[in-house]
Amino acid sequence: MRWSEYWPLQQAEGTSGLRHSAWSLLSTNPPAWVYFLDFAVYPGLILVCTYDALMGPGSVGLVRLAALALAGYGIWTFAEYVLHRAVFHHVPGFRHAHFAHHHAPRELIGTPTLVSTAIFAVAVYVPLVELLGRPQASALSVGLLAGYLAYISVHYLVHHSASGGLATLRRLKRHHALHHHRENRCNFGVTTRLWDRMFGTLR
Ligand SMILES: [Zn+2]
Numbered sequence: 001m002r003w004s005e006y007w008p009l010q011q012a013e014g015t016s017g018l019r020h021s022a023w024s025l026l027s028t029n030p031p032a033w034v035y036f037l038d039f040a041v042y043p044g045l046i047l048v049c050t051y052d053a054l055m056g057p058g059s060v061g062l063v064r065l066a067a068l069a070l071a072g073y074g075i076w077t078f079a080e081y082v083l084h085r086a087v088f089h090h091v092p093g094f095r096h097a098h099f100a101h102h103h104a105p106r107e108l109i110g111t112p113t114l115v116s117t118a119i120f121a122v123a124v125y126v127p128l129v130e131l132l133g134r135p136q137a138s139a140l141s142v143g144l145l146a147g148y149l150a151y152i153s154v155h156y157l158v159h160h161s162a163s164g165g166l167a168t169l170r171r172l173k174r175h176h177a178l179h180h181h182r183e184n185r186c187n188f189g190v191t192t193r194l195w196d197r198m199f200g201t202l203r
């Protein structure tokens, strides 16, 4: 059976033990604790990268760390827009899992932690180390990872929090609701509406 047919992995009734846990870690619709693993793993990775940028060989210092982290956060917001618009809505595999989320927005469907961290390590961190050197790569990663953490947090909150709360969250909730319910060709940004405004997809 091809990989794409396993995506999203469904949990067979009665599957138990180690095999169940291992599959759960790769499932896009996992038990709650696997879904919430991101919220423990990503703050941990942010701390590790912060420590590495400041205390590792060739420390970048506090000011450059702040500047690079801010740049990383900004880059993430653009990546969030592009990933959602070009990858989640069009690339087979991702599209399947993402449309499952569109049809059941309150189900705990997300990119498995193992998949997102592996993609980050191989496609982002290693090339950044080659390009900029390790301390700078770690400093930029602090912002990129914080951006991803903000993205999964805001996305969880817009679907699961009550309508009240912060005005910004209420605005983002409406923004994302339009993406889901009215026309999924608009409002691809989740944490910011900036890139939708820039590329003419804001509704
Ligand atoms: Zn979407």
Ligand SMILES: [Zn+2]
Pocket (backbone or CB within 6 Å): 101, 105, 155, 159, 176, 180
């Ligand atoms: Zn959503």
